[in-house]
Amino acid sequence: MSSGMSEDKISFAGTSEDSDSDHDSELLPKIRKRRSPEQTLLPSIFIKSLFFLLGLILGITIATIVSQQIQQGIEMDLDRQCAMRTSQYSPVLNEVDHAYSITSFNGSFMKEVVYRLQGSPRVDAAWEALGIEYRASIIPENEGIASGLTKHHVQRAKKYGGGFFVNVEGLHHLHCLNLVRKSLYFNYNYYKAIGDDAFDIEENIFKSHLTHCLDIVRQVLMCNVDNGVLGQVWTHQPNTKQPQAFPDFNTRHKCKNYEAVRVWAEAHQVPPDEELPADYIAPWDTDDVIPYIP
Numbered sequence: 001m002s003s004g005m006s007e008d009k010i011s012f013a014g015t016s017e018d019s020d021s022d023h024d025s026e027l028l029p030k031i032r033k034r035r036s037p038e039q040t041l042l043p044s045i046f047i048k049s050l051f052f053l054l055g056l057i058l059g060i061t062i063a064t065i066v067s068q069q070i071q072q073g074i075e076m077d078l079d080r081q082c083a084m085r086t087s088q089y090s091p092v093l094n095e096v097d098h099a100y101s102i103t104s105f106n107g108s109f110m111k112e113v114v115y116r117l118q119g120s121p122r123v124d125a126a127w128e129a130l131g132i133e134y135r136a137s138i139i140p141e142n143e144g145i146a147s148g149l150t151k152h153h154v155q156r157a158k159k160y161g162g163g164f165f166v167n168v169e170g171l172h173h174l175h176c177l178n179l180v181r182k183s184l185y186f187n188y189n190y191y192k193a194i195g196d197d198a199f200d201i202e203e204n205i206f207k208s209h210l211t212h213c214l215d216i217v218r219q220v221l222m223c224n225v226d227n228g229v230l231g232q233v234w235t236h237q238p239n240t241k242q243p244q245a246f247p248d249f250n251t252r253h254k255c256k257n258y259e260a261v262r263v264w265a266e267a268h269q270v271p272p273d274e275e276l277p278a279d280y281i282a283p284w285d286t287d288d289v290i291p292y293i294p
């Protein structure tokens with residue numbers, strides 16, 4: 001009976017001011033022994049709070065990591081959707097990485113990267129490393145049709161698995177730019193003299209090839225018109241005392257993953273001509289043949 005009373009009193013003491021300290025000190029040992037619910041509750045509340053806090057911290061940490069992952073996933077997916085939405089369909093789209101990355105252009109006016117140097121084996125090797133001379137690839141028939149080809153386009157013989165012969169557009173564009181480079185007034189004689197394939201041909205055909213290439217590059221640049229802007233910097237130019245404004249071409253760009261496309265094209269090449277069986281290419285039908293060079 002008395003212990004019931006004291007329990008009440010202690011529980012009150014916890015919340016109100018009117019505790020009697022004499023009473024408490026007298027009762028405490030007894031109560032500890034009896035392990036009243038309130039006495040065991042106090043440490044358990046502390047432990048619970050501790051667990052709650054730890055759980056909260058753990059929860060927040062996990063939530064942060066998960067949301068970062070999701071965010072990254074969404075961004076990757078947005079890049080992918082962007083590429084899919086703004087590209088002509090091709091199976092390459094499904095098979096390459098679509099993460100865009102911030103790239104600084106090298107727009108240096110005076111300092112020359114290898115691609116723009118006077119024609120030489122070293123410069124040619126640098127251009128060729130971009131994959132511009134790769135052999136054609138084969139894509140499955142249904143993928144070819146989905147990519148805009150027709151049954152009249154050149155195909156592999158059914159006995160070798162069928163499908164269409166294709167080259168990746170972006171690599172062809174660079175092939176074209178490379179021909180324009182080789183044809184620059186300070187390179188032309190060099191490539192003519194070494195008997196470069198493109199130059200070892202009747203002049204009017206060479207010119208058609210060259211102007212075709214120039215105009216393809218024009219169309220690619222217009223198709224992908226860059227909305228970025230160029231600023232100007234102050235610089236000392238030859239023969240000027242005062243600094244002059246000069247465009248700064250070293251600009252930031254959001255670029256597709258060129259390397260991923262190059263690797264695709266490299267990996268999907270058909271074997272070299274000399275290794276191909278004579279019947280590798282499916283023969284043409286009369287109605288496949290068009291009466292002019294496209």
Ligand SMILES: *[C@@H]1O[C@H](CO)[C@@H](O)[C@H](O)[C@H]1NC(C)=O
Pocket residue numbers: 105106107108111112113114250
């Ligand atoms: C551009 O390339 C040249 C030659 O490699 C180099 O000297 C120069 O620092 C580069 N400029 C920038 C802005 O990267």
